[in-house]
Each structure stands twice: as structure tokens, then as C-alpha cells.
Amino acid sequence: MSALSLAVRDSATMLRRNLLHARRYPSLTLNLLLTPVMLLLLFVYLFGDTMSAGIAGSGADRSDYIAYVVPGILLMTIGSTVIGAAVSVATDMSEGIVARFRTMAIHRGSVLIGHVIGSVLQSIASVVLVGAIAVAIGFRSTDATALEWLAAFGLLVLFALALTWIAVGMGMASPNAEAASNSAMPLILLPLISSAFIPIDSIPGWFQPIAEYQPFTPAIETLRGLLLGTGIGHNGWLALGWSIGLTALGYRWSTASFKRDPK
Amino acid sequence: MTSLAIAANGLRKSYGDKVVLDGIDLAVPAGTVFSLLGPNGAGKTTAVKILSTLISADGGDLHVAGHDLAADPQAVRAAIGVTGQFSAVDGLITGEENMLLMADLHHLSKREGRRVATELLERFDLVEAAKKPAASYSGGMKRRLDIAMTLVGSPRIIFLDEPTTGLDPRSRHNMWGIIRELVSDGVTVFLTTQYLDEADELADRIAVLSDGKIAAEGSADELKRLIPGGHVRLRFADPAAYRSASAALREVTRDDEALSLQLPSDGSQRELRSILNWLDSVGVEADELTVHTPDLDDVFFALTGPTGSTSSTSSTGPTVPAAQNDQSKETAR
Numbered sequence: 001m002s003a004l005s006l007a008v009r010d011s012a013t014m015l016r017r018n019l020l021h022a023r024r025y026p027s028l029t030l031n032l033l034l035t036p037v038m039l040l041l042l043f044v045y046l047f048g049d050t051m052s053a054g055i056a057g058s059g060a061d062r063s064d065y066i067a068y069v070v071p072g073i074l075l076m077t078i079g080s081t082v083i084g085a086a087v088s089v090a091t092d093m094s095e096g097i098v099a100r101f102r103t104m105a106i107h108r109g110s111v112l113i114g115h116v117i118g119s120v121l122q123s124i125a126s127v128v129l130v131g132a133i134a135v136a137i138g139f140r141s142t143d144a145t146a147l148e149w150l151a152a153f154g155l156l157v158l159f160a161l162a163l164t165w166i167a168v169g170m171g172m173a174s175p176n177a178e179a180a181s182n183s184a185m186p187l188i189l190l191p192l193i194s195s196a197f198i199p200i201d202s203i204p205g206w207f208q209p210i211a212e213y214q215p216f217t218p219a220i221e222t223l224r225g226l227l228l229g230t231g232i233g234h235n236g237w238l239a240l241g242w243s244i245g246l247t248a249l250g251y252r253w254s255t256a257s258f259k260r261d262p263k
Numbered sequence: 264m265t266s267l268a269i270a271a272n273g274l275r276k277s278y279g280d281k282v283v284l285d286g287i288d289l290a291v292p293a294g295t296v297f298s299l300l301g302p303n304g305a306g307k308t309t310a311v312k313i314l315s316t317l318i319s320a321d322g323g324d325l326h327v328a329g330h331d332l333a334a335d336p337q338a339v340r341a342a343i344g345v346t347g348q349f350s351a352v353d354g355l356i357t358g359e360e361n362m363l364l365m366a367d368l369h370h371l372s373k374r375e376g377r378r379v380a381t382e383l384l385e386r387f388d389l390v391e392a393a394k395k396p397a398a399s400y401s402g403g404m405k406r407r408l409d410i411a412m413t414l415v416g417s418p419r420i421i422f423l424d425e426p427t428t429g430l431d432p433r434s435r436h437n438m439w440g441i442i443r444e445l446v447s448d449g450v451t452v453f454l455t456t457q458y459l460d461e462a463d464e465l466a467d468r469i470a471v472l473s474d475g476k477i478a479a480e481g482s483a484d485e486l487k488r489l490i491p492g493g494h495v496r497l498r499f500a501d502p503a504a505y506r507s508a509s510a511a512l513r514e515v516t517r518d519d520e521a522l523s524l525q526l527p528s529d530g531s532q533r534e535l536r537s538i539l540n541w542l543d544s545v546g547v548e549a550d551e552l553t554v555h556t557p558d559l560d561d562v563f564f565a566l567t568g569p570t571g572s573t574s575s576t577s578s579t580g581p582t583v584p585a586a587q588n589d590q591s592k593e594t595a596r
Contacts, residue, residue, distance in 0.1 A: 013367040021355050024396075096351035100412070103315045105341035106368050261318040 003107075010107040014114025021088065022122055028084050033126055035188060036077040037133060043069050043197060044137060055199060063138055070134045071223040072196025074127050075216055078160045079187040081126045082167040085119035089171030090180035099262065112254055115171075116164050123160035141227040152226040155239060159219050162243040163187055165250025172257035191216050215242040266329070268293040268420050268451035269314060274323035276309055283309045285475035286323070291468070293419075296442070296452040298466035300459065302567050305472045307455035308348055311424045314453065315345040328420055344418030348425045350405040351412070354398030358389050358408050361397055365415035383411040387441070403434035410441060420451045427461060439464060459560050473567040490557045490565050493530050495538055497549040498523040508547045530554045 022029060043051060044066050052065040092098050092115070101111050131139075144152070167184050174180035191197075193207070194216035203211050211217060218238035225232035269291040276284040283306045291297040299307050312318045314327055316336040325332040328342035345351075352361050362384060366376030384393050387407040392400060397408060406426065413421060423442070427435045442465055446452055456462055462469045463483045470480040479486055498521065499505035505522040509515060516525040528534045535554070542549060 009370065010368060013364065016367075017353070017356070017364055020360065024355060095354070096347055096349045097353045099317055099347055099349075100345065100351035101368070102317055103340055103343065103345045104368055104416075105337050 007107040007110065007113075010110035011113040011117070014110045015117050016114075018088070018114050018118030019121070022118065028087065029081065029122055029126065032080045032084050033077065033130065035080050036073050036130055039076070040069065040073045040130070040134065041137075051197075054202070066134070066137065066139050067142075067228055068224075069197060070131075070139045071227060072191055072194065072216075072220045073134065074131060074156065075159060075219050075223065076188065076191040076196060077126050077130045078123045078156065078163055079191060079216070081123040082119055082160070082163045082187055083181060083184040084122065085115055085164050086167040086171035086174070086180040086184035087177045089115050089168050090174040091177045093172060093262075094176055102262070108258070109255060112168060112258055115168055116161070119164040119167070120157065120160045123164070124157065127156055127160075143229055144227050148226045152223055155219065155222055155226070155243075158243040158247075159215075159239070162215075162246035162250065165247050165254060167250075169250045169253035169257065172254050190214060191220075195220050213238070215239075215246065218242060266293050267291060267326070268295075268328060269297070269453060270324075270326045271314070272324040274310065274313065274325060275321045276306075276313060276318075277321060282475050284313075284320075287470075287472070287475070287477050289470065289477075291451060291453060293451050294446070294449050295467040296446055296454060296465050298462040298469045299453070299455045299472055300457070300462050300469055300563065301455075301472035302457060305567070306475050307457075307472055308424055310472070311345070311347070311422050311453070311455055315343055315422045316340055317345075341416075342418060343420045343422060344413035344416060345422045346406075346409050346413045346424065346426060348428065350409050352397045352400075352405055352408050355396060357394050358397050358400070359384065359393040361408060361412055362415065365412045369416040371415075379415055383414055387411045403430050403437070406430060406434070406438065407441075410438075414445075418450070420453065421445060423452060423454045425455055425457065427456070427458065435461075459563050471563065471566045478566040479562070486562045487557050490562050493528055493554075493556050494525045495528045495530070495535065496523055496525050496551075496553045496555060497542075498551040498553075499547075500550045504547045504549075508542070508545070508549070511545045511547075528554070530556055 044062065048062040048065050051069075052062055055068055056064045089112075092111070098111060141149075167187060170183045171180045174183055193203075193211050194214060195211065196216065200208055200212050200217065218235040219242070221230075221235040222232050222239045224230050225235070267290055269289060271287065271289040273286045273288065274284050275282075275286050287310070289297070289299075289310075299310060301307050309318075313320045314325065314332070316332060316339050320332070327339045330338040330342070332339055352358075353364065356364070359380060362380035363376055366380055371379060384390050387410065389404065389408060389411065392404060397405065400408060410423075410426070426442070427438050430438060439461070442452060442454070452465075454462070454465060466483065468481065469483055469486060471478045471486070479489060481489075494516075497508065499508065500522070502522060505524075509517050509524055512524065512526070514527065518525070526538060528538070538552075
């Protein structure tokens with residue numbers, strides 16, 4: 001068997017294993033969905049009127065804020081779902097089964113690739129679920145073309161891939177599941193200091209550069225532009241750059257940790 | 264010339280400045296059972312981890328199944344199966360799913376995978392539990408599933424790291440039966456254990472590992488011969504006979520409670536005859552005469568005990584605390 005077909009076959013086997021875990025124990029993924037869903041409902045129904053007035057002036061109604069907040073919530077959903085990847089990688093590495101995989105003549109990277117693809121698929125499923133809730137409470141994408149929908153989907157996949165590789169690296173670096181869940185926490189907290197809930201120019205000036213250039217803001221602004229027709233500007237390139245950069249970094253970090261001798 | 268399944272020359276490994284394996288040599292002919300025996304922290308698990316490609320050695324010329332460990336680990340992996348000290352099963356999925364996972368990773372066809380999985384689940388008495396998550400299995404069942412998973416790829420060389428640690432006596436005997444079956448199929452088994460009876464029972468050759476070095480190597484009988492400690496035990500029912508026998512004998516260990524005497528002896532026919540002659544000549548009759556040859560326990564304690572305990576006290580100082588540290592480390596893990 002050629003190296004490539006070996007890699008594909010073993011990664012597919014590992015992916016099946018991870019999806020089986022996710023299907024058998026959906027509680028981890030579902031728990032992680034609670035945060036974005038609750039924040040969505042909280043900001044729309046409790047803070048919605050105030051927030052609408054804040055972003056669109058007095059007289060704006062709640063639906064203006066729903067439109068504003070949903071893109072950020074969707075990306076936050078990805079940040080939240082990949083915490084599951086960090087936890088399951090850390091759990092896996094502390095179990096004997098991975099030691100067994102290491103002594104088998106299989107493609108070395110397949111263990112991690114299975115985790116990554118599994119987590120990206122779960123992220124997409126989560127985004128669809130949270131998106132459906134958003135639509136149910138009144139979110140509508142105005143005048144997005146098929147191409148823009150496709151681009152939005154591509155952005156979500158790419159961003160999920162980037163965050164997953166980083167989360168996998170965090171999982172590899174953590175001694176156990178609790179530590180992994182803690183170290184991956186920034187992935188769900190970062191959207192709180194982005195343009196997800198409030199416009200960047202309403203944030204204190206000294207903090208604006210951080211909020212504006214951290215990975216979530218460009219991705220949120222790009223998604224907002226694609227779905228709602230707001231200006232994207234240089235955010236498209238920034239989002240693409242962050243996604244590719246984080247993917248490369250997370251990939252190098254994870255594979256380097258996997259290659260090291262286990263304890 | 265018989266081919267060697269495992270050949271190690273000068274295997275070295277240290278963690279920081281702690282030397283775990285200090286240049287050990289191993290030679291395991293194909294189709295035999297080799298047992299690495301040693302106390303906790305002696306380096307047994309490290310040796311298995313290195314030979315099974317899990318971790319790298321610091322030095323040494325190492326070949327498993329004819330392949331160089333450093334140059335071609337994938338070829339080694341294709342020939343071996345490993346059952347480690349801590350169960351290597353996926354607890355979140357069922358026993359059957361674990362077996363099918365192994366079949367997929369060995370690139371068996373769907374049908375072949377199912378056939379092998381069913382057959383092994385039957386052989387290891389796991390059919391009833393096959394549809395339950397492996398995390399719910401008892402210790403013995405997990406260990407059986409673990410070995411069944413190891414056998415999916417029909418490995419020619421199997422590493423078993425303390426396969427019976429923590430098992431109840433029945434599961435232990437079952438495991439011994441499994442290991443004997445493997446050997447009768449021509450598989451080479453590399454076994455580590457801290458149980459001497461286990462090595463005695465199963466292994467063709469035994470190496471005693473102590474402080475990172477091979478303290479002795481040979482068959483169980485050869486090892487036993489290294490150690491003095493054989494004796495003849497005479498037991499008396501009549502206290503008067505016991506007293507007169509013990510008064511007449513000088514080089515003897517008395518046990519007044521049990522009315523028995525121990526005489527050092529190698530158990531040879533000539534020594535036995537002289538003891539019997541002597542008993543006849545002084546006119547006492549023992550009710551029971553038993554011959555004791557040293558068992559592996561004697562060998563083990565003699566070879567792996569604190570080195571200084573019999574000679575000088577100065578060297579026991581550093582040795583004993585080190586051994587204790589290793590043990591606590593092992594339990595903590």
C-alpha cells in the first residue's frame with residue numbers, strides 16, 4: 001500500500017473512531033454548545049433593546065441586534081466546540097490505547113488527523129445547529145448570493161480547522177482532561193473581546209488594536225460582510241491569514257508533541 | 264543456527280542522570296518464551312517500551328524480527344504485538360468495536376475483520392460482553408480483550424508487560440493458558456513479571472534485571488543452581504526422638520515448635536544416602552523426610568536484594584532509599 005493510501009485509510013479509521021465517541025457520548029459536545037446558545041439568547045432577549053439602541057441609534061428594534069450578533073455567535077460556537085477536541089486529545093493521550101497505536105504499523109499522523117477532521121465536522125454540525133436557533137429567533141441573511149454563502153461556509157471550515165489544530169496542540173500539551181479544558185478556555189473567551197457583541201469603536205481606545213486584530217474580529221467581520229452585506233475591507237485577507245497561520249502553527253506544534261517519546 | 268526474534272546489545276536508557284538500563288544484552292530465539300524478571304523500578308517496562316518502538320533508546324544495537332529498531336521501526340511494528348501494563352483498550356467503545364478497530368488498522372477486509380474479531384472474542388470468552396463498552400469490563404476481562412486486540416494482526420513476536428499483575432488467581436491461570444497456547448502456535452513471547460512462579464511456569468529463559476543490569480540469565484533450573492539454599496527437612500512426631508537427633512547433629516537448624524530439623528544439602532542421591540545411614544546408625548526414625556531445592560524466590564532475593572546487606576553496611580545506604588523511591592514512583596503513576 002502506498003504511503004498516501006495508508007495515510008488516508010488509517011486516518012479514516014481514526015475518524016470513524018472519533019465520530020463513534022461523539023455519537024456514543026454527545027454530552028461533551030452538547031454541553032459546549034450551551035455557552036454560545038445562552039449568550040445568544042441573553043444578548044438578544046435581555047440586552048437586545050439596549051444593544052440595538054447602542055449600535056443603530058434610538059428607534060432601532062431588536063432584529064437589528066440579532067443580525068449584528070449572530071455572525072460572532074457562530075464563530076464563538078466553533079471556539080467552543082474545539083475545546084472538546086483539546087479535552088478528547090488529552091484524554092486519549094493519557095490512555096493506553098494510543099500507546100498501542102504507536103506500536104502498530106499505521107500512519108503516524110492518523111491519530112491526530114482523525115481527531116482534527118472529527119472536530120471540524122462537529123464544529124460544522126454545531127454551527128448549523130446554532131444557526132438554526134438564530135434563524136428561529138429571527139435572524140435573516142439579507143441579499144447573500146450563492147457565492148457568498150459558499151464563501152461563508154469556506155470561512156467557517158477554515159476557521160474551524162485553524163482553531164482545532166491549536167486546540168489539539170493544547171490537548172497534547174496538557175497532562176489531563178481538566179488541564180486541557182482550562183488551557184483551551186481562551187478559545188471561547190476571545191470572542192468576548194472582539195467585535196462579536198459590540199462594535200470595535202465603542203471599546204476604549206487603548207484596547208482597540210488588540211480587539212481589532214485578534215483572530216476572531218477579522219473572521220467575524222468577514223462573515224458579517226458575506227451574510228449581511230456590510231463592508232469587509234482588509235478583514236477578508238486578515239481572516240484568511242490568521243486561519244492559515246494558526247493551522248500551520250497548530251499542526252507543527254501538535255505533530256512535534258506527538259513525535260516526542262511518550263512518558 | 265536458530266534465528267533470534269529479539270537481539271539487543273548494549274541497550275542503554277537514562278532519564279536525566281538516572282540510568283534505567285545500563286547496557287543490557289538480550290538474545291531471544293524465535294518461538295521461545297523469554298522472561299524479564301525484576302522488582303518494581305528495575306527497568307522492565309522501559310525495556311519493553313524500547314523494544315516495542317514506543318520510546319527510543321539512548322544507545323545499543325537493537326534488532327527485533329530481524330529489523331533494526333532505529334532504522335526501520337515500522338517494519339518492527341508490523342511484526343510485533345504489545346500488551347502493556349496498563350490496559351490498552353478504548354473504554355468508550357464496545358469490546359467488539361475495539362476488535363474491529365484493530366482489524367481496520369491491520370487493513371483486513373471487512374469480512375476478514377469480522378471473522379477474526381468473532382473468533383478471538385469467542386476464544387477469549389468475551390462473546391457475552393462484546394456489545395458492552397470496554398470501560399465496564401472487570402480487570403480480567405479488560406486484560407483478555409487487550410490480548411485479543413494484540414492478536415488481531417497475528418504478530419510473530421508478542422511483548423507482555425506484567426500481563427497478570429492485579430488479576431485474581433483464576434484469571435492468572437487463564438492468562439498462563441493463553442500464553443502457552445500462543446507459544447504452541449510458534450509465537451515468540453517476551454514477558455516481564457515480578458512473579459517468580461510465573462517466570463518459572465512459562466519461560467524458557469529468564470533474565471533477572473536489577474538496577475538496570477542483567478544480574479543473571481538462564482533457565483529456571485540454571486538460576487536455581489546458582490544459589491545455595493537446598494536442604495533436607497526431617498520431621499519427628501516423637502519429642503524424644505527429635506531431641507536425640509538434634510543432640511547428635513551439629514550443623515543443623517532446629518525448629519522446636521514443629522519438631523523438625525533442617526540439614527543443608529544439595530539434594531543429591533549420595534547426600535541423601537549418607538543422611539539416611541546416619542539416622543539408622545544413631546537409631547532414630549524421622550516421620551517425614553523432604554528435600555527442598557531453592558526456588559526462584561531464593562534466586563530473586565539473592566540477586567536483587569540490596570547489594571550491601573550481606574557484605575558491608577556502607578553500601579546499603581545509597582541503594583535502599585533509591586529502590587524505595589522507585590517503588591513509590593511506580594505506585595503514584
